[in-house]
Amino acid sequence: MLSIKNLHATIDGKEILRGINLDIKPGEVHAIMGPNGAGKSTLANVLTGRPGYEVTEGSVIFNGKELLELAPEERAGEGLFLSFQYPVEIPGLSTTNFVKTAVNEVRKYRGQEPLDAVAFLKLIKEKMALMEINQSLLSRSLNEGFSGGEKKRNEIFQMAMLEPKLAILDETDSGLDIDAIRVVSNGVNKIKSSENAVLAITHYQRLLDYIVPDFVHVLYNGKIVKSGPKELALELEEKGYDFIKAELGELQGA
Amino acid sequence: MDTPIFLKEQFEKLQAQETSELTGFRQQAFQNLEQYGIPTLKHEEWRYTRVNTLFNKDYEVNNNTGLTWEQLSDNRLPGYQDANELVFVNGVFNPSLSNLLSADLEVLPLNEAAAVYKNIVDTYLGHSADYLKDGINALSSAFVHGGVFIQVKRSKAVEHPVYIYNVAVATDVNVLAQPRSLVYLQQNAQLTITETNITLGSQQSFTNKVMEIVLEQDANLSYYLIQNDSTNASQVSTTHIRHIGTSYSKAVTVSLDGALVRNNLNIILEAPHCESHMYGLSLLSGTTHVDNHTIVDNRQPDCLSNELYKGLFDGNSTGVFNGKIFVQQIAQKTNAFQSNKNILLSDGASVNTKPQLEIFADNVKCSHGCTIGQLDEEALFYLQSRGITENSAKAMLLHGFAIDVLDNITNEAIKKYVDVIISKRLNFDLETI
Numbered sequence: 001m002l003s004i005k006n007l008h009a010t011i012d013g014k015e016i017l018r019g020i021n022l023d024i025k026p027g028e029v030h031a032i033m034g035p036n037g038a039g040k041s042t043l044a045n046v047l048t049g050r051p052g053y054e055v056t057e058g059s060v061i062f063n064g065k066e067l068l069e070l071a072p073e074e075r076a077g078e079g080l081f082l083s084f085q086y087p088v089e090i091p092g093l094s095t096t097n098f099v100k101t102a103v104n105e106v107r108k109y110r111g112q113e114p115l116d117a118v119a120f121l122k123l124i125k126e127k128m129a130l131m132e133i134n135q136s137l138l139s140r141s142l143n144e145g146f147s148g149g150e151k152k153r154n155e156i157f158q159m160a161m162l163e164p165k166l167a168i169l170d171e172t173d174s175g176l177d178i179d180a181i182r183v184v185s186n187g188v189n190k191i192k193s194s195e196n197a198v199l200a201i202t203h204y205q206r207l208l209d210y211i212v213p214d215f216v217h218v219l220y221n222g223k224i225v226k227s228g229p230k231e232l233a234l235e236l237e238e239k240g241y242d243f244i245k246a247e248l249g250e251l252q253g254a
Numbered sequence: 255m256d257t258p259i260f261l262k263e264q265f266e267k268l269q270a271q272e273t274s275e276l277t278g279f280r281q282q283a284f285q286n287l288e289q290y291g292i293p294t295l296k297h298e299e300w301r302y303t304r305v306n307t308l309f310n311k312d313y314e315v316n317n318n319t320g321l322t323w324e325q326l327s328d329n330r331l332p333g334y335q336d337a338n339e340l341v342f343v344n345g346v347f348n349p350s351l352s353n354l355l356s357a358d359l360e361v362l363p364l365n366e367a368a369a370v371y372k373n374i375v376d377t378y379l380g381h382s383a384d385y386l387k388d389g390i391n392a393l394s395s396a397f398v399h400g401g402v403f404i405q406v407k408r409s410k411a412v413e414h415p416v417y418i419y420n421v422a423v424a425t426d427v428n429v430l431a432q433p434r435s436l437v438y439l440q441q442n443a444q445l446t447i448t449e450t451n452i453t454l455g456s457q458q459s460f461t462n463k464v465m466e467i468v469l470e471q472d473a474n475l476s477y478y479l480i481q482n483d484s485t486n487a488s489q490v491s492t493t494h495i496r497h498i499g500t501s502y503s504k505a506v507t508v509s510l511d512g513a514l515v516r517n518n519l520n521i522i523l524e525a526p527h528c529e530s531h532m533y534g535l536s537l538l539s540g541t542t543h544v545d546n547h548t549i550v551d552n553r554q555p556d557c558l559s560n561e562l563y564k565g566l567f568d569g570n571s572t573g574v575f576n577g578k579i580f581v582q583q584i585a586q587k588t589n590a591f592q593s594n595k596n597i598l599l600s601d602g603a604s605v606n607t608k609p610q611l612e613i614f615a616d617n618v619k620c621s622h623g624c625t626i627g628q629l630d631e632e633a634l635f636y637l638q639s640r641g642i643t644e645n646s647a648k649a650m651l652l653h654g655f656a657i658d659v660l661d662n663i664t665n666e667a668i669k670k671y672v673d674v675i676i677s678k679r680l681n682f683d684l685e686t687i
């Protein structure tokens with residue numbers, strides 16, 4: 001589904017991603033862990049097409065298409081979704097109106113008819129229940145004055161509405177208490193199927209108790225330096241990232 | 255600059271023609287006009303607005319025409335069937351075009367009111383001159399003629415909104431129109447006013463409007479000013495609101511089109527615990543110039559004022575925002591908030607913004623802030639990442655920026671009317687939502 005080959009990217013001429021390789025197949029859950037500043041968000045941003053990054057080398061194939069040549073909205077149409085680490089506040093635009101426009105634009109991209117009012121209402125009710133979100137939150141300006149937990153639930157709510165093929169979750173757990181993590185993870189797990197995939201970026205192992213990964217990758221200094229089964233996350237939690245640094249030091253020393 | 259000759263001639267003519275309680279008032283104002291002169295860019299309050307250039311030509315001051323509603327039908331405000339409509343033609347109140355539905359709304363020619371309600375008119379007419387010491391305000395007073403007095407009696411809530419149309423008929427000649435009104439809300443009275451300007455014809459029009467409003471205790475006023483006149487139309491719109499008792503006011507100014515537009519909104523808080531909200535939206539293109547000058551004068555303790563002005567400037571349009579807040583020494587525990595946010599949509603557009611706080615009390619909460627920027631890139635990417643095309647995303651963001659102000663218009667018909675105009679201008683599809 002997604003195939004990243006030797007991806008290099010810079011911001012303001014500074015190289016942040018330094019040769020990423022990653023393959024994700026339908027039905028899989030991948031976790032990317034790594035210390036602050038490793039380049040985790042940069043990877044998510046480059047994949048979704050945020051302006052300001054320059055890809056200097058490598059390629060990304062998503063569903064057989066050159067992902068990096070598509071506009072951000074086309075990537076969404078192809079089925080890519082990013083749950084933002086810091087969701088943006090937008091005054092004067094209600095979440096309902098925003099989501100309705102997004103759903104119908106994505107449907108249009110996919111050659112589907114727009115949802116009529118009745119079908120939309122049914123869909124939104126179902127997803128609201130899933131994410132334990134109430135109507136009053138949806139009528140408010142998008143993310144404006146939302147608590148951290150509300151913002152993240154709203155992100156996963158949007159994911160549920162858009163039904164992406166690949167969802168990237170950038171630190172969706174950070175700043176959330178355990179109840180909120182449970183709601184958010186439950187939402188992700190309900191949407192999960194053998195047809196779609198999840199790339200969960202996180203700092204802590206805790207999220208992975210709820211969203212159980214098939215693979216764990218350690219991103220460090222712009223590269224994936226180690227990959228393994230879900231137990232790797234536990235090892236990282238236990239030993240901290242220093243153990244990776246030490247391991248790398250040994251490798252470099254040898 | 256010196257008083258133009260045509261104004262002197264017109265003034266002499268008016269004084270000779272119409273003798274009333276207001277003759278002396280006009281004479282005094284004309285002396286002020288001579289003393290102040292028409293302001294040039296050298297005048298501190300007119301630094302960015304070349305109002306003097308409007309006097310490079312002569313105007314007819316009053317040439318009442320046989321206007322009919324058919325000629326105005328394109329510009330009639332929605333919801334008019336349920337509104338009290340007051341029409342000024344070239345600055346003169348026109349009773350035959352006007353249409354009063356509410357028994358609780360008293361409307362009298364100003365010169366009659368000057369006799370019937372002598373006390374009120376003597377006390378309150380012309381108070382704006384204390385705050386606007388310039389030839390433009392004096393010009394209005396020097397030509398007070400054909401004005402109206404609007405009154406709502408104690409505890410009456412006027413259910414039907416008041417729509418005021420300032421019509422300038424500039425079909426054959428340049429027109430100077432000076433509509434003048436004094437609005438008095440007695441204790442616990444309620445009124446909603448929507449005001450708009452319409453210029454007919456392709457000659458130049460200059461509307462110099464002054465509306466002075468007085469609010470007694472527990473009075474409640476909502477005031478909406480919708481400016482969408484043609485590009486040959488200039489106006490100075492002065493709205494002067496005195497809270498003489500603990501009372502509430504809300505003013506929303508929406509500027510969409512015109513040549514040179516200057517708005518003076520003065521809020522004078524003369525009783526404790528008053529509350530005043532002021533909102534503004536400019537959405538401009540072409541060479542339209544809109545200057546919003548606001549004054550909030552806190553003269554008693556415990557008042558709250560909240561001000562939010564936003565601007566979207568495209569083409570070669572220019573905006574000015576000047577927000578003054580005075581807190582007099584006695585006005586402890588004043589809460590005064592002010593915010594001015596602007597987005598420049600083109601290289602040719604510009605805006606000047608200046609907050610001005612003069613605080614003489616020590617226990618007050620005041621805040622002000624202004625921003626001038628482009629569209630928020632983060633927000634744009636956020637919407638695009640959800641599948642919304644760049645153009646729709648931009649339109650949605652700009653519409654959201656504007657609707658934040660329009661949401662304060664509680665007359666739904668008027669809000670919708672403005673929303674349709676701005677959505678069209680921003681290529682925002684209202685049908686999608």
Ligand SMILES: Nc1ncnc2c1ncn2[C@@H]1O[C@H](COP(=O)(O)OP(=O)(O)O)[C@@H](O)[C@H]1O
Nearest residue numbers: 011012016034035036037038039040041042043
């Ligand atoms: N807009 C930016 N401009 C310059 N440097 C940036 C920018 N965004 C991120 N960086 C730098 O790129 C590196 C990786 O950041 P990021 O991808 O956010 O890390 P992570 O998500 O793993 O914590 C950091 O060193 C950070 O300082």
Ligand SMILES: [Mg+2]
Nearest residue numbers: 040041085171
């Ligand atoms: Mg990050």
